[in-house]
Amino acid sequence: MSNDLMQDVVLSSRVRIARNLPDVPFPHAMNDAQAQEIVYNVLNALKQQDQAFSFHPMVSEPPLERQSMVEKHWISPELADNPQKSALLISADETTSVMLHEEDHLRVQCILPGFQGSEALKRATELVKVLEGQMQFAYQEPIGYLTCCPTNVGTGLRVSFMVHLPALALTGDLQKTLDDIRPQGMTIRGIYGEGSSAQGHIYQISNQVTLGVTEEECLQIVETVIREIANREQSARKKMEQEGGYSFQDRLMRAVGTLRYARRISSKEATSLLSLAWLAADMGYWNGLEDGEFYELLISVQPATLSCLKKNQPNEAERDVFRAEYLRDTLKDHA
């Protein structure tokens, strides 16, 4: 499949590497002094980096900001909910980060737009190496790196891709596709962790296995699955266009009309309409946003991220009105 067609389906590539310090209890059991020492060492190590990292101790972030970080996939919901000892360090370009004291002491992460697994793995690995200059990680032959949860032991690596599968959902072939890839060692979640009826037909596909495979092998296995899924999605799009004709186009374009004219809209409705409008743009029915811009907009209209855009904290009803306004404004040059 051409690179362009892959970019239509694959929204982002994420690599996450879990590491822990030897002889220090895991975060749920460690004391404040132990937590602070690790933070101190990590901060020191990152000073060596060319790129500046901003430091966000979770206790000093308001709940709304923490929630917005979850919506942006910078931190996990668990980190947001347990801010006492935890922190986030994130690079100026917002692609590379270190979560401190979630389940593991360190979780190094790189998220890049589109289908860029190798580059994400490269950057995350480099960052881990920088940290290794300052500290030693718990490692045991022949298992590999030790982690809090046994599912991460070995490489500590989780490779995930965010994929947009609206046509498979519309043709009803989505469930079969997801069932087909599960036995290949994949975990499937919605964009915000929910089940198979994911918001906006967006799914996170990631590896389950971290033991007995190298990092490169793991990436290759997941990428093969992603290519297969993207192929099926593209076939479903062609099928919808051929068989659905005007009815298909009508469904997608009405979503555009609603996004451009609604005066109040919930995040759930906005997410699912954006998914259809996005497909309309991919199909060439509409001069919409670029793929990356769509994904960004989809995250911007989530409750906490949207609220952070507004000075005075809006209640839910005001937020629905502001969301509609924000959508109209963002899409105003895309008739």
Next chain:
Amino acid sequence: MSNDLMQDVVLSSRVRIARNLPDVPFPHAMNDAQAQEIVYNVLNALKQQDQAFSFHPMVSEPPLERQSMVEKHWISPELADNPQKSALLISADETTSVMLHEEDHLRVQCILPGFQGSEALKRATELVKVLEGQMQFAYQEPIGYLTCCPTNVGTGLRVSFMVHLPALALTGDLQKTLDDIRPQGMTIRGIYGEGSSAQGHIYQISNQVTLGVTEEECLQIVETVIREIANREQSARKKMEQEGGYSFQDRLMRAVGTLRYARRISSKEATSLLSLAWLAADMGYWNGLEDGEFYELLISVQPATLSCLKKNQPNEAERDVFRAEYLRDTLKDHA
């Protein structure tokens, strides 16, 4: 109420005067020679007019054209269904017409946009006078003019106003309003004759009584009722805005979005969305069409009138696609 506010609610004013010739059976019973003689006399009389009238014998009009004339309210469905002896004469500006051999020998009609009952009555009366120069009408003291159906005996006058009552429908106060005016001697029908769930919230309100009142009295009675209805509709609009707020605006503007983006649309859906979009324009939420243009568009998207706009006769599915295209094109400068 200001004239502008009346124009928001009152779409058109129609006056129809029924006349018959003495000593000639009513149309259902007359022979071809009798029918032709009346047509001949009417054509002769209209030659005296400044304004040119075009002559449409119904037998020579294709069914689709006849159906379109019904949609435009130029002729009745009964005339379209019984084309053998019947004909339409219509003025160049399409406001004044004579239906020949429907239920009565002659039905003189004037339709004007907005709230213009007096002017419509004046023009119809003048046309009747022109015809009286050429023929004598059946008249009997103390009853008045004789007609086929007893409900028209007397003045033979029917005054009707087409009113747009979306807010009364949305607030649920419509039924009460209609129930209140029925005892005042009014007949209420939908825009195309249907019952209380009229398409596009458009109703024809007309007088029932033709006996024992003069033409001017009759007009006054109906106009008083129309002013009352327009008042209630305007109050309902204010109430919706005050109480519904963004939810009201949202509902109306989503209709605009659908009209501007749908790729196929039925006449029924188009009619009801146009009604809401029109209200959105009246409320100032949207830079929509003028009241008269909305009404015209609403008629243009009816099945037969729309089909007449397209060279090759479309089937229903093609017509739904063409209707959506026509709506997008008409509304393209009204973002």
